[in-house]
Amino acid sequence: MKLISWNVNGIRACSGKGFMDFFKNIDADIFGIQESKMQEGQLKLDLPGYHQYWNYAKRKGYSGTAVFTKKEPVNVTYGMGIEKHDDEGRLITLDMGDYIFITVYVPNSQNELKRLDYRMEWENDFRAYVSDLAKKKPVIICGDMNVAHNDIDIKNPASNHHNPGFTDEERGKMTELLGAGFTDSFRMLYPDTKDAYSWWSYRFNSRERNAGWRIDYFLVSDDIKTKITDSKILTDIYGSDHCPVELDIEF
DSSP, rough: EEEEEOOOSSSSTTTTTHHHHHHHHOOOOOEEEEEEOOTTOOOOOOOOOOEEEEOOOSSSTTTOOEESSSOOOOOEEEEEEOGTTSOOOOOEEEOOOSEEEEEOOOOOOOOGGTTHHHHHHHHHHHHHHHHHHTTOOEEEEEEEEEEOOOOGGGOOOTTTTTSSSSSSHHHHHHHHHTTTTTTHHHHHHTTTTOOOOOOOOOTTTTTTTTTOOOOEEEEEEEGGGGGGGEEEETTTTSSSSSSEEEEEEEE
């Protein structure tokens, strides 16, 4: 089974930069996107053979997630069921029968860490949410987690130590999430691989220099980690400031 996750940084813009070609060529069983940045009716994607599920932010041109799946889910829910978290379109949960699939766009702590306190609250609630789901059946989480977990996951750890996405607080929450029974699929298979990034700033020719961050993940509940066959970062795919990531897993 091939699963894809991509922060498209605006699906309307990305659709004009080769999104559909990549979508058709990759032929994923499930394809999750983050940061769709659109409202209902602003774009219609023609995806024959796929069921589409969208979660739009109330604020126009902001956040948003979607999932495209060949197999129809048993059930689909939007958000965590917590009102203060659920108006930004950050989460879709699909019950696929044998497992649960989640696409998530974790809040950015923003400049001067002005949203860090909220981020910490969101992280705690998200961890509780997915941990509860994992008690029922295996869980696969994909998305932009907005954190480079360890020094190996970022080009310049020292100079970014207090910046959003690499603070001790954010990295600690990822550690807590993994400690709650989840596995970082890429690091499980490639624990020592350096210079493997999924996001690059548009500034300073960062992508050309590969001065990036690994902030896009596939996490799986520990009970299915042995079923992972590969976890990839598709750095040759353009169209966003993020590249897609892939999980290959056999149930």
